[in-house]
Amino acid sequence: MGKENISFLTVWIILAKICSAFSSDPEPTSVFANTTDDWITDYTDILSKFSLRTSDVPDDDLCYIVPGRPETIAECEFNPETQTFVVIHGWTVTGMFESWVPKLVTALYEREPTANVIVVDWLTRASQHYPSSAADTKLVGRDVAKFVSWIQRELQLPWERIHLLGYSLGAHVAGIAGDLTKQKISRITGLDPAGPTFEHADAESTLSPDDAQFVDVLHTNTRGSPDRSIGIQRTVGHIDIYPNGGTFQPGCDIQNTLMGIAQAGIKGFQDMAQIVKCSHERSIHLFIDSLVNTGQQSMAYRCNSKEAFNKGLCLSCRKNRCNKLGYNVNKVRTPRSIKMYLKTREMMPYKVFHYQVKVHFFSTEELNYKEQPLKISLYGTHGEKEDIPFVLPELNGNSTVSFLLTTDVDIGDLMIVKLRWEKDAFFSWSDWWGHSSFHIRKMRIKSGEKQSKVIFSAKEGEFAYLIRGGEDAVFVKSREDNRSRKEKLMHKLQMQGSSFGQNDA
Secondary structure (H helix, E strand, O other), X not given: OOHHHHHHHHHHHHXXXXXXXXXXXXXXXXXXXXXXXXXXXXXXXXXXXXXXXXXXXXXXXXXXXXXXXXXXXXXXXXXXXXXXXXXXXXXXXXXXXXXXXXXXXXXXXXXXXXXXXXXXXXXHHHOOOHHHHHHHHHHHHHHHHHHXXXXXXXXXXOHHHEEEEEEOXXXXXHHHHHHHOOXXXXXXXXXXXXXXXXXXXXXXXXXXXXXXXXXXXXXXXXXXXXXOOOEOOOOOOOEEEEEOOOOOOOOOOXXXXXXXXXHHOHHHHHHHHHHHOHHXXXXXXXXXXXXXXXXXXXXXXXXXXXXXHHOOOOOOOHHHOEXXXXXXXXXXXXXXXXXXXXXXXXXXXXXXXXXXXEEEEEOOOOOEEEEEEEEEEEEEOOOEEEEEEEEEEEEEOOEEEEEEEEEOOOOOOEXXXXXXXXOOOXXXXXXXXXXOEEEEOEEEEXXXXXXXXXXXXXXXXXXXXXXXXXXXXXXXXXXXXXXXXXXXXXXXXXXXXXXXXXXXX
């Protein structure tokens, strides 16, 4: 057996051990048995520690604020006149703070320089066997509730200035804390709340919309069956955002993960935990992105399913149907959780621009294809993006297709579109007997970010021709946009066999 095979085998054994940690339910821990309010002022049983980190030294705990000891507030130079962030980490294998903690602290201070950024240290409980750490979230949530209530009472802090940010198990800690405080905390942000043992748990044991005045949640690692995925799949906030469908994130696929570990050798084993949880931790980096890249805010769109979103059917901003991801989210509260979706890049800044492309394909023959590779090029007033690859699940004659297209370039106002049909094999019988082709009169493109709808017509003649393995079909911005609504309707009725305009987003 070669060294590479040994590396892969070892990786899978370690992965199996990690997964086995999620297979059993935690022993129940009751922290709600005491029906009086005296418990919230008893600080003797608090095991969690609360450090006020600074922008100068974001990666070290230099000063702890201790509940019941008011002098520590002054010693740590807590500022009662500004925003307070409470950062809560999740389960840890190493028993140490992970690298994302100082990055988030730095980003919070970069955005709010006068803020207080408090990091909750519950590492002792968080580094146990997963089911034990999951059960201890109730005890840690109780600690956080006591701390927040105490410091708020000592300084008469407005509840509107308190924002809890919890990652993985820490998201449920934040929810439990918010549930236990007498008044509602302003905001809780759940960064991919943990899934195992929480997917079917009650609201008192998990993050839920009732835990704060506003609860926003990012779901980035929900692959797998319910209660087996690393991140929780169901909605647990007022707004639940699922980047890239929420299952896994760009650049985090298992093949790249295993190849990276195998090629890195010993260092790969050291970094394995970091690589394996790539999608899980992406929730934090998306939030950091929203703090530091204020000019490139990612937009999410309300949709009933990721399948509908991937067809481009949900790019509307009417009636709060779109929202900013992360720190600048518009705090919309509704009786039911709002599910939102977006696409991102694989690196920061994560923002992409979303387009719905709607095309009607004509053909003189009965053509029917599956999983066809195409490339599209967009040219606008600010820039261009060429040869964007995508796959059409079905390509049939006399049918209208809608699909989602994204680009990381701000193209501006679209002016020209080129469409090319790639060959899906080196040899095809249809290519032997003749070219497979469709003709297209026009296409419609809707921009999610600009909320504009533009119709494109064939550049030359009435139709553009899409031939497998052929040249680009070229379309230009149509003059139809300048015509009256009545004229547009009459033209639409004249389009033979076209269902253009149906199933509009």
